[in-house]
Structures are given as C-alpha cells and as structure tokens.
Amino acid sequence: MNDQQDQVKGLKGKTALVTGGTKGxxxxxxxxxxxxxxxxxxxxxxxPDEQHPPYHFIAADLSQPDEVAKLAAQISNDFGGVDILINNMGANTFPGGGFTTLTDEHWYKALEINLLSSVRLDxxxxxxxxEKKSGVIIHISSTSGQFPIxxxxxxYSAAKSALNSYSKSLADEAGPQGVRVITVSPGLNKTEAMSAFLTELAKQAGITLEEMTQKLFDRVGGVPLGRMAEPEETAELVYFLVSPKASYISGANYFIDGGNFPVVK
Known part of the structure; x- marks a missing residue:
C-alpha cells in the first residue's frame, strides 16, 4: 500500500469518537x-461551524456524568460502539496568579474537564x-502535566498530571485484553484556545499579545524549533498511533513540543 492509499484506506471500516472535535x-x-x-x-x-459536516455530531457536555452516559448509549445504539476513542476534551480556563486565586470550585472544574470526563467515557x-479484544484509546494531555507553571x-497541570498516571494504569490493565491506551502531550499549539489564553494573560499583565507570547516562550525555556505547532502536526502523530503501524505501542506518553521539554523524558 503506498502513502496515498494509506491516507485514504488506513482506517477504513473503523469507527472513531473524538471529544472536543470541532476546534483546534x-x-x-x-x-x-x-x-x-x-x-x-x-x-x-x-x-460545529459547518452546516453539513463530514462527521456525525452529537452535542454533549462531558463534564456532566449524565451527559457522558447519554452519549455512550447513543453511540452504542447507532454505531455499536467505537474502535478508536480520542479523549481530546480539556481546557485551561482557570485564573492565573497561583494558589491564592484558585477556589475549590476551580479545582473541581479542572478535574471534571481534564480528568474525569475521560475516565467516565473510558x-x-x-x-x-x-469484548472484541481490540481498540485504541488516546488521551490528549499536555506538557503542562510534567512542566507546571x-x-x-x-x-490545569495538576489535572493533566493525574490524567497521565491514570492513562498509564489503564494501559497496563487493558493491554493484555487487546486494547492499546496511549497518551499524547502537546506543547504549544497554534489554536483559538491558545490565542484566547494568551490574550487574557496579556490583558492581565498590561502588555501586548506579542510580548506575552514571547514571555511564555521564555517561561518554558524556549522552543528549539522556534514556533508553535500547527494542530495538523499533532493530528498526524495521533493518526499514526491509532493506525495498525503502531500496533506494538501502548502505555507510552508522547511529547510533541518542538524540542521544548528541558529534561530527558
């Protein structure tokens, strides 16, 4: 099979669920x-923004347990389950400024969005x-899980760190039964959410967006490749990991950060 055929047919016959799949x-x-x-x-x-998207859309707020149950029931009834689950839902919408700015509500919400939504859907x-003895689960984490600011x-970092640990545990449990579980930890990605995050930080600091972006690069120790990732670059890694070519990969946490991470992982 050549590369062009692989792009078209590599996952033919597979059903995938992507959470938070309308943006970024x-x-x-x-x-x-x-x-x-x-x-x-x-x-x-x-x-979604598209009027007639090429995928099947089901509205759900996965931070709510009953919404997760309804989603799973609909998928089971309409599709008979999934072969690939991409737990991409996550957000860092919590106040900056350290521990004094974070209330119990902020902590609970961070865990609901970035950890428990994936746990419940899994x-x-x-x-x-x-039952089928096959499948792949990808948890989209973040380099923040091991490099908190x-x-x-x-x-957000605390919740993603918990997700990393949970994902590894689940991989150890599910692997012998034919299901692979993998974590992907993106670094800085050029998304709408990142733009909004930086804009808010810039507003709080009273500086320009460009200055805040450079400040973030400096804060994480620089990115050797000199730029943020395009979301499509992260998606390409995810595709490889769910494809048959990655059939011996499970339990790992893949960092895609442009060389940013300052230690040997």
Whole structure:
C-alpha cells in the first residue's frame, strides 16, 4: 500500500469518537481520521461551524456524568460502539496568579474537564472494546502535566498530571485484553484556545499579545524549533498511533513540543 492509499484506506471500516472535535487539535484529528477512511463521531458542547459536516455530531457536555452516559448509549445504539476513542476534551480556563486565586470550585472544574470526563467515557465505552479484544484509546494531555507553571497553569497541570498516571494504569490493565491506551502531550499549539489564553494573560499583565507570547516562550525555556505547532502536526502523530503501524505501542506518553521539554523524558 503506498502513502496515498494509506491516507485514504488506513482506517477504513473503523469507527472513531473524538471529544472536543470541532476546534483546534480536536478538529485537526477529526479531519485526519476522516482522510484515513474512518467513520468519525464528534462530540462537543456547541454545534460545529459547518452546516453539513463530514462527521456525525452529537452535542454533549462531558463534564456532566449524565451527559457522558447519554452519549455512550447513543453511540452504542447507532454505531455499536467505537474502535478508536480520542479523549481530546480539556481546557485551561482557570485564573492565573497561583494558589491564592484558585477556589475549590476551580479545582473541581479542572478535574471534571481534564480528568474525569475521560475516565467516565473510558468506563462507558471500553467494555465493548474489551469484548472484541481490540481498540485504541488516546488521551490528549499536555506538557503542562510534567512542566507546571504556577502563575498560569496550576490547576490545569495538576489535572493533566493525574490524567497521565491514570492513562498509564489503564494501559497496563487493558493491554493484555487487546486494547492499546496511549497518551499524547502537546506543547504549544497554534489554536483559538491558545490565542484566547494568551490574550487574557496579556490583558492581565498590561502588555501586548506579542510580548506575552514571547514571555511564555521564555517561561518554558524556549522552543528549539522556534514556533508553535500547527494542530495538523499533532493530528498526524495521533493518526499514526491509532493506525495498525503502531500496533506494538501502548502505555507510552508522547511529547510533541518542538524540542521544548528541558529534561530527558
């Protein structure tokens, strides 16, 4: 099979669910899986911008347990389950400034969005994968899970670190039963969410967006490749990991950060 055929047919016959799949990295992953021939279901709180999207859309707020249950039931009834689950939902919408700015509500919300949404969805959809003895689960984490920045990502980093640990544990449990579980930790990606995050930080600091962007680059120790990632670059890694070519990969955490991470991982 040549590269062009692989792009079209690599996932033909597979059904994938992408959470938070209407924007940013999630949208890029959705587009890549569609190009590879998969049937793709996308879920998010808000309707997609496209009038007639090429994927199946189901609205759901995955921070709510009952919404997760409804989503899983609909997928089971309409599609018979999924072969690929991309837990991409996540957000860092919490106040900066360190521990004094974060209330219990902020901490609970950070865990609901960045950890428990994935835990609940895995719990709902994984059993059917185990019955078939096949499937792939990808947890989209963040380099923040191992490189917290106290002034801007404290709650988010803690939640992503917990996701990393949970993902590894689940991989160890599900692997012997034929289901691969992998973590992908993007660094700085050029998305709408990143732009909004930096804009808010710049506003709080009273500096320009360009100055705040450079400040963030400096704060994380610089990015050797000198730029943020395009979401499509992260999506390409995810595609490889869910494809048959990655059939011996499970339990790993892949960092895609332009060389930013300052230690040997």
């Amino acid at each position: 990295i999630g949208k890029a992953i959705t587009t890549r899986l569609l190009a590879a021939g998969a049937t793709v279901i996308v879920t998010a709180r808000n309707e 719990r709902a959809l994984l059993p059917a994968m185990l 106290w002034e801007s990502t404290m709650a």
